[in-house]
Amino acid sequence: MIPRNARFWTGAAAVIVLAVIVSLSRANEYFFFAGFVVLQSVVLATAWNILGGYAGYVNFGTAAFFGIGAYMAVVVINATGAPLAVQILAGAAVSGLLGLGTGLLTMRLRGIFFSIATVAIIFIAETLITNWRYVGGATGIQLLRPPLMEPFGSYTRMLFVVMAVLAVIAVSIARYIETSWIGRGLQAIRDTEEAAECSGVPTLKLKLFACTVSGALMGAAGAPLPMYLSFLEPASSFSLNYSVAALAGAIIGGTSHWLGPVIGAILLASVQQIVTVTIPGEINVLVVGVLLVVFVVAAPDGVLGLLRKLRGKLRRPRAPAESPS
């Protein structure tokens, strides 16, 4: 039996190698266009789960961190023309700071109050960007893609690989948090914050840490967006759709395990892509809302919970019926 850690890292490396190989193949360009979006939602759902799943703080503000990450990339491009890696680092850094700020401002808030405060952050961030001419203001900004990097055949293919790497990083961080004392502390906060505090869990520090890491990952996910679209405007970058998708991905997959958001996001984003191609209009967005409500009502532990139940049933086939009463 291979140890769990080795298995995870082999899998992670395999995902990146696979992404590179596929990007060098002659696969249809649309595959990368859609694949980028799917991987992006994996990063967002995983980042959301660090705060929302482990600590139980429902963040509606994914769009704020995502949008700020995207706009930080624009600032970097405008100011220095630095490469994508720098843009991503800048987006992650600023969104991480925003996460820390959110955490500090809302440290006394719980439940719905915290959630509403995060909605407020989206709108304030959007208003600031809308009124900031340097990054294009309300009309948006057109961006020129830099020349291609070898050996990638197109820019979208390269961004696809970059997003795959980001997804692996995000999942590794989430997995590390989950399996370390930090994750146990966050789960204690989720169960009963007072009891956790009394038992010596540094609740405030952990919450701030989770806010920062979650925000930074969302920012990193947003940073490649300007280059992906080669155009950016505030209304769609700060769209509430990102918030709903991140939350829905995590809840549909299952919030208790790092694999949950990965499964949920891939499932949700793929279904969305398929619906987008087959049915025109807004049905693809409706799917997210409907699936979210269905899962939250009927399968609160998500796909992972359903799988666990199924496995439990297979192991004990009709055991209670056979036992004499």
Added chain:
Amino acid sequence: MALSFELLQEAVLFGVLLGCFYAAVSIGLSVSFGLLDVPHVAHPAIMVLGAYCTHLLGRYGWDPIAAGVALMPLFFILGVGIYRFYYETFEKRGSDAGVRGLAFFFGVAFIIEVGLILAFGVDQRMVEADYIGRSLAIGSFRLPWRMLVAFGVALTLTAALTLYLSHTFTGRAIKAVAQDEPALRLMGANPVRIKQWAFGIATAVTALAGAMLIIVGPVEPSLDRVYIGRTFCVVVLAGLGSMTGTLAAGLILGISESIVLMTFGASWAPAVAFGLLLVVLGIRPQGLFGR
């Protein structure tokens, strides 16, 4: 940016009208969230739904206010249904209701919004009535009639609900369930039925609020997003569940928004409510008139 005295007067006057309107759109939430503790983030979406229903009836020649009143029984039933469902699936099971309830209402809001886009498209919709488009001139001020109508309905609605909650038997039962549910249970009353009734009333009031929403200006499906900020700002600022507080908080928001609108321009206005909300949450989460 220099604000002349006259301009300030006009801003305050307009802010008062706007503020009463904000109080009226928030009063349903003040009951459902403030009193009943339901994390009802779908409240603004239901209001926008009400506005679209008013628009539909308007096509058949209904006056928007009459349409709003006619919609109230329907929305009452809708509200009872929503609460019943919420209670059965989340509140009764207790564990983890917070996270899941929030996600549920967030999802419902999203479904309503996208449903409206599918049914009506993203274009702005409005209603027609005699008082829309005209304005009343008092001295040098011009007050649009649509704002005055909304102002009147808002005041009536707030007063009616305040009186209902403090002077009728059911109203006081609703307040009692907010104050101490176990005690009410010991008195032999059924808290779930009272809450269901209260949630129905809150939703019915929201239908009328939706009618006012479309009187005050054109609506679009995504309008609920801005109103998440406005309604929650008012309810939190008011101190949860306080009706007179709701009116005062609405006025504070209306006047601040109107002044920002006149000094900095329309693009900053949506941030006012959210900024105010963050400040209140950060400094005094129990609100100005809190219990």
